[in-house]
Amino acid sequence: MGWKTIDNMDISGKKVLLRVDINVPMKAGKVTDATRIEKIIPTVKDILAAKGMPILMAHFGRPKGTASPTLSLKQLIPALETALGQPIIWADATIGAKAEAASAALREGQILLLENTRFYADEEANSAKFAASLAVLGDIFCNDAFSAAHRAHASTEGVARHLPACAGRLMQAELEALERALIDPAHPVAAIVGGAKISTKMAVLSHLISNVDQLIVGGGMANTFLAAQGYDI
Numbered sequence: 001m002g003w004k005t006i007d008n009m010d011i012s013g014k015k016v017l018l019r020v021d022i023n024v025p026m027k028a029g030k031v032t033d034a035t036r037i038e039k040i041i042p043t044v045k046d047i048l049a050a051k052g053m054p055i056l057m058a059h060f061g062r063p064k065g066t067a068s069p070t071l072s073l074k075q076l077i078p079a080l081e082t083a084l085g086q087p088i089i090w091a092d093a094t095i096g097a098k099a100e101a102a103s104a105a106l107r108e109g110q111i112l113l114l115e116n117t118r119f120y121a122d123e124e125a126n127s128a129k130f131a132a133s134l135a136v137l138g139d140i141f142c143n144d145a146f147s148a149a150h151r152a153h154a155s156t157e158g159v160a161r162h163l164p165a166c167a168g169r170l171m172q173a174e175l176e177a178l179e180r181a182l183i184d185p186a187h188p189v190a191a192i193v194g195g196a197k198i199s200t201k202m203a204v205l206s207h208l209i210s211n212v213d214q215l216i217v218g219g220g221m222a223n224t225f226l227a228a229q230g231y232d233i
Helices: 035-039 041-049 073-084 097-105 128-135 154-161 169-183 202-209 222-228
Strands: 015-019 053-057 140-143 165-167 190-193 214-217
Touching (some): 035 041, 128 154
């Protein structure tokens, strides 16, 4: 294992910049499936138990670098508070004076939520300046957004260049499962890969082909393979 977990970090009294994936489906202003929110609970609780202060940062939808009220993370606060069982402090910004003031005011036992990282074009461009602006908010970077980790964005890759970094509990579980499956698997081994977009999965699929006995493709991207075989989609 060449990566660190929360257990390897001195978190007490530290502000932990925690990248999570809470890109949940919504309808009429309410979360319709809170699974991704529920998945972050172990990491947030462990940081709080270690006397650390979690600062949640995440993307929501595809605002393409433009702020939009319909894609604000503020609307997820009720679902987050229900899942975590405590109030969430809202920063109304991702970087800059508002975010820095909210971080500075954060105290032990509290949780801070930053605004949608993708309201800034510099996020998806993995801007070094934007990553540095995020890094000033925390003392430690913890990545628990496994489902967004294949993208080298400022909040997933760039910020790790500025702060001591570790994996959250969800990321840890996924990486350990991958190690068991791909580094020294018990054959025969099959990989089941789903998702909507094949464009972001091609590198993963290419790697898996040479490491597994069976590769099963599902989800929306299976249609791409069916179309290539001549089926009417």
